[in-house]
Amino acid sequence: MRMKRMMAYLTAPALFMILIPFFGFAEAECVDCHGYATPGIVSDWRISRHGEIGLGCGTCHGQGHSSADDLEAARIPTPETCAACHENRVKQYKEGKHGLAWAAMKAMPTMHWQPSVLTEGMKGCGGCHKIGVKTEDDIKLIKKNSPGFGTASCDSCHTRHIFSAREARQPQACQTCHMGFDHPQWEMYSTSKHGVRYLLKQNGILPDSVSAPTCQTCHMQDGNHEVLTAWGFLAVRLPMPEDKQWAEDQSTILQALNILDADRNTTSRLLVAQGAQIARMTQEDWQKERDKMVATCNRCHSSNFVKAELEKGDRMIKEADHLMAEAIRVVAGLYEDGVLSKPESYEFSFPDLLAFHDAPTPIEQKLFIMFQQHRMRAFQGAFHSNPDYTLWYGWSELRRDLTEIKYLGENLRRLHISGTGSVGGR
Numbered sequence: 001m002r003m004k005r006m007m008a009y010l011t012a013p014a015l016f017m018i019l020i021p022f023f024g025f026a027e028a029e030c031v032d033c034h035g036y037a038t039p040g041i042v043s044d045w046r047i048s049r050h051g052e053i054g055l056g057c058g059t060c061h062g063q064g065h066s067s068a069d070d071l072e073a074a075r076i077p078t079p080e081t082c083a084a085c086h087e088n089r090v091k092q093y094k095e096g097k098h099g100l101a102w103a104a105m106k107a108m109p110t111m112h113w114q115p116s117v118l119t120e121g122m123k124g125c126g127g128c129h130k131i132g133v134k135t136e137d138d139i140k141l142i143k144k145n146s147p148g149f150g151t152a153s154c155d156s157c158h159t160r161h162i163f164s165a166r167e168a169r170q171p172q173a174c175q176t177c178h179m180g181f182d183h184p185q186w187e188m189y190s191t192s193k194h195g196v197r198y199l200l201k202q203n204g205i206l207p208d209s210v211s212a213p214t215c216q217t218c219h220m221q222d223g224n225h226e227v228l229t230a231w232g233f234l235a236v237r238l239p240m241p242e243d244k245q246w247a248e249d250q251s252t253i254l255q256a257l258n259i260l261d262a263d264r265n266t267t268s269r270l271l272v273a274q275g276a277q278i279a280r281m282t283q284e285d286w287q288k289e290r291d292k293m294v295a296t297c298n299r300c301h302s303s304n305f306v307k308a309e310l311e312k313g314d315r316m317i318k319e320a321d322h323l324m325a326e327a328i329r330v331v332a333g334l335y336e337d338g339v340l341s342k343p344e345s346y347e348f349s350f351p352d353l354l355a356f357h358d359a360p361t362p363i364e365q366k367l368f369i370m371f372q373q374h375r376m377r378a379f380q381g382a383f384h385s386n387p388d389y390t391l392w393y394g395w396s397e398l399r400r401d402l403t404e405i406k407y408l409g410e411n412l413r414r415l416h417i418s419g420t421g422s423v424g425g426r
Contacts, residue, residue, distance in 0.1 A: 027056035029066070044162040059084075077152045079133055092225035093154070094133060097233070097277045102132030104276035109345070109355040120145035128177035131156040171198060171214040178215070182372045184393075188384035189215060211300045218296050230289040232279040235317050235379050237286055238266075246318045249325035256328045256350045256371075309385070316382035316390060320375045323398045328353075330409045331367050339409075339416045340364075363408040370401035 035042050045051045050059075060081050064073030075081075079099075083090035093099045105111065105125050118124025120141040130150045134142065142150050152160075156177075157168040167173060171189060179186040189195040197212035206212070219227050231237065236254055240247035254260040258269045273279045280286040290310070297306040332350050334340040343360060346352045351359075351367055359365040378394025381387075
């Protein structure tokens with residue numbers, strides 16, 4: 001306690017003088033060289049909290065690098081580097097979906113299809129999924145394809161070298177990864193009333209006291225880095241919903257995800273889905289995340305309103321699932337009747353919705369776009385209170401997809417009956 005009081009009264013320069021001999025770093029040498037070589041890095045470090053308290057380069061990068069001839073000796077940080085000071089936050093992060101992002105990317109059946117520059121090279125999926133924890137083998141590949149950069153993870157939100165907590169609290173910190181094809185949450189949020197109010201607050205048009213949630217308000221309650229949602233990325237769950245039709249539709253989707261087999265028994269991919277936190281596969285896990293969201297929404301809204309709005313999101317999943325399941329059954333029927341040749345990599349008689357890059361025909365590609373893009377947008381738009389995304393980019397596109405899949409399926413059957421033979425396959 002006495003030490004804490006003393007530290008509280010110290011100015012940043014005084015603290016710097018105490019910490020330098022404690023850490024044993026000659027930061028002046030780093031700053032002297034990098035002031036010319038990478039002045040932006042030095043400038044950011046100087047105005048950072050790390051710079052304020054004299055936490056120098058060697059703390060994160062080690063002391064092995066001292067000249068232009070030994071650059072490889074500079075240690076590139078990992079989450080464990082940050083855990084030395086931020087143990088609780090790193091622990092939370094590892095238990096959430098951000099910590100599992102790299103593993104989730106690697107678990108996709110068709111990652112082998114991607115050029116390495118897009119994965120370990122960080123110019124595609126890897127550029128966002130780098131936020132996840134990597135194994136030693138992963139880091140070796142990153143060193144090969146991206147000269148070692150991309151291992152830090154925490155710098156996805158707390159960008160180098162300012163590592164600002166204030167920056168990471170802004171919704172724009174999420175924008176780089178959560179926008180576009182099947183992750184358009186930024187567009188949904190920023191054009192919802194929640195996002196509009198916060199952007200007006202940022203611009204000074206609305207006062208600071210105005211209630212206006214950010215992404216972090218809902219998904220990182222009170223700074224908790226364990227980022228999870230009730231329905232997860234895939235919006236499927238076990239046990240099945242009580243509604244019989246919805247349960248039937250979810251079963252079809254789970255079969256097309258290869259989480260259930262032809263007899264509707266769980267497969268080994270269930271463990272992958274649970275391990276990567278892309279779905280809640282127990283009622284307890286689902287309810288835990290729903291209760292957290294209810295508590296957050298209750299800060300601004302009444303309990304009745306919150307319950308009704310979240311149930312509307314659930315209903316949107318139900319409606320989307322009915323269209324999705326019908327489309328899956330069309331393609332599965334084509335496999336069963338020999339109209340389409342099922343790819344050898346597909347274990348069961350259903351299309352594999354996680355193997356979308358391997359789809360050999362337009363009808364199968366359309367099915368995967370329907371799942372990965374339009375179904376996602378329909379239910380995510382509803383939960384983000386965005387009418388436009390829910391309807392026009394989600395529900396309407398789902399209807400169009402189903403119409404096209406039925407039409408293509410009928411044409412393929414006519415070709416098959418006429419003697420053209422099966423199409424597709426490998």
